[in-house]
Amino acid sequence: MDRMDTALREFFGDAVVLGGRAHRLVPRLVGGPVTLEKLAGRFRIEATDRGVTRLYPGRGVLAESARARRHAAQAVEELGEYLAGRRAFFSVDVDLAGVAPFQARVLAEAGRIPFGETESYAELARRIGRPRAARAVGNALGANPVPVIVPCHRVIRGDGSWGHYAFGGEMKTRLLALERATPALVGCASTRIVCRRGCPHEQRVGEANRVVFASVPDARSVGYRPCRACRPDAAA
């Protein structure tokens, strides 16, 4: 044992003793976390051949062709999984053809904010090369035709407060809390393959084999390889 071992042992051993308060950490187990699953059926979805065009409170689907209906059905399914905490990304196509170029750029950039993370309006404005346009970015996001799928809820004010959200501040809080409780990358301990949460392969991983990773390089560093179906390495 060398000096580093001793230092580490002292550092980590200097445990934050909780004493008799440890039991306070055991949460009320029955009742469990609030889920948003029941919200899944409360959206109305419009789609064209190219993808989903609108999503708003309501019911049912507006899609004229068979292809459009397939996009809408995929959106319904993915939304259900997302709200149940079983999915960390959307693969359904979004059709932003009816959206002005500036707004399309803002929405595309918002789509790059990783699952579970947040960014300020000002940061997003900077990333699209319009650092003084934070307010315009806010307006563009406020008029997001496909909320949730295009994650405008991950954009918050610079001071950490939520800002406006079409479905209300309470919903924004719940979506961010849901994302906080849902891991984005899940590895399978028996196959040593890492998937994005929501990939069909990931959904088959048994509870006892689930290992969460923070990034694909992290997973690679301990001998896992990225899944070839959901391509977590390409998404990162």
Place this chain on the structure above:
Amino acid sequence: MDEATFTRHAEAYAGRLYAVAYRLLRNRADAEDAVQRALLKAFAARASYAPQWAVSTWLYRVLSNVCIDELRRRRPPPEPPPTGGGHHAPRVEPMDLARALDRVPREARLLLALHYVNGLSYRELAKIRGISVNTVKSQLARGKTILRKALGD
């Protein structure tokens, strides 16, 4: 596993789980939150708990999953300013060590915390992270090398 048994195990391990979470996340609120979320997840999944696993291994696995995902959301810390010229400190100060740990990759940092906070064996660490014992050893060694370098040892 029924609710009463689960609660008993949870109470027995809450302190140790908290110690690991605190060392990784570095603040009280996040550590408490991580332990609570881990226990809720473990409780929800208790039907799939395989009795050939030690309860502790299983709880550490769930906690590690929560902590690693929490670390994912944090931006990497800014590069620390270079520490004053090559003099050898007589001992490693805890504050320096805490800062140096930020430079250790997450996987190795987690293994270091589990190994040194709770004295878990290589075999247990391997099981918790779903990796081989050799990977555990090389990760721990790599972590310590980075620490030594960061501390100018």
